[in-house]
Amino acid sequence: MKVGLIGLGNMGSAIALNLIKAGHKVSVWNRSRDKADALLQAGATWAASPAEAGEAEVVLSMLADDTALQAVVFGAADPQGNPLPGTLQSKAPALHLSLSTISIELADRLAQSHAEAGRGFVSAPVFGRPAAAQAAKLFIAAAGNPAHLALCEPLFDAISQRVFTIGERPSMANVVKLSGNFMIMAAVEAMAEAMTLCEKSGVAKSTLFDVLTNTLFNAPVYKTYGEILVQGRYRPAGFAAPLGLKDMTLVSSAAQRSGTPMPVLGVVRDHLIETIACEGEDIDWSGVGITVAKHAGL
Numbered sequence: 001m002k003v004g005l006i007g008l009g010n011m012g013s014a015i016a017l018n019l020i021k022a023g024h025k026v027s028v029w030n031r032s033r034d035k036a037d038a039l040l041q042a043g044a045t046w047a048a049s050p051a052e053a054g055e056a057e058v059v060l061s062m063l064a065d066d067t068a069l070q071a072v073v074f075g076a077a078d079p080q081g082n083p084l085p086g087t088l089q090s091k092a093p094a095l096h097l098s099l100s101t102i103s104i105e106l107a108d109r110l111a112q113s114h115a116e117a118g119r120g121f122v123s124a125p126v127f128g129r130p131a132a133a134q135a136a137k138l139f140i141a142a143a144g145n146p147a148h149l150a151l152c153e154p155l156f157d158a159i160s161q162r163v164f165t166i167g168e169r170p171s172m173a174n175v176v177k178l179s180g181n182f183m184i185m186a187a188v189e190a191m192a193e194a195m196t197l198c199e200k201s202g203v204a205k206s207t208l209f210d211v212l213t214n215t216l217f218n219a220p221v222y223k224t225y226g227e228i229l230v231q232g233r234y235r236p237a238g239f240a241a242p243l244g245l246k247d248m249t250l251v252s253s254a255a256q257r258s259g260t261p262m263p264v265l266g267v268v269r270d271h272l273i274e275t276i277a278c279e280g281e282d283i284d285w286s287g288v289g290i291t292v293a294k295h296a297g298l
């Protein structure tokens, strides 16, 4: 299939490579062009703008946040001030497959703008860190028109191990994704607090990890993040803390709009803010483990 891919960060680069490996014809665009070098060598072609990447059957986007996605869809200016047309300005009416973690409001707005332009929009945020993206083992929560979802199937096959269809309104997938990221962060916070309690009481945190992940907490999220907490392996970031804070802020706005009190959210959000302020923006979001331990005098 002829596809465009916009956004070659930690996740997008790995996804692009898997699309190429699966035999798709991939055209890529990224704000910083140097990140495309390895993919161009692997067989991708360079698109001069998001609109050019959109000259395809499906254009995928994997970008940091709402601001980035709006710039590539509606158009922006390059660093020299030249216009950079967005995907909605492409001649071919490509279906837009949005993989980024974005707000529910933006997903609704994009669904409407694409419908008004006679184009399809599918929201399919992913679960899994860059290692899972490299191994084509992502989990995808997808929502959109069933015919549009069917068109995306070969692409999902190339990048993921399982797709969950959430519904027909694209933003429903973003509700699931944001809820999931809140649950991950809450699990990290709970583990960090319990490990700190153990350490202060003379039990190694690796012992707690060993007992719990082999019994009641035998789940990927506890295993992956528990290991990072035990080893203190917070750099290089697989998922940078500022992106985690972006997600907790999106959860907070969704909670406010729907009238859902989420007291635990306030704790993890503040710990992320403190971790970024004290440790810098290059730390993984699980670096809240440092903040929790510090509060206990460790």
Ligand code: NAP
Pocket (backbone or CB within 6 Å): 006, 007, 008, 009, 010, 011, 012, 030, 031, 032, 035, 062, 063, 064, 065, 067, 068, 069, 071, 072, 099, 100, 101, 102, 126, 127, 128, 129, 130, 238, 239, 240, 243
């Ligand atoms: P990343 O490595 O920081 O990459 C971010 C991408 O967004 C880069 O391509 C960056 O371009 C682009 N970008 C940022 N601001 C832009 C703007 N104003 N205009 C155009 N492009 C812009 O992030 P990532 O880890 O790949 O994450 C991408 C998305 O996946 C995020 O929504 C994240 O929440 C989600 N996600 C991440 C993970 C994970 O573990 N990493 C897991 C699941 C979901 P430059 O290269 O020019 O900076």
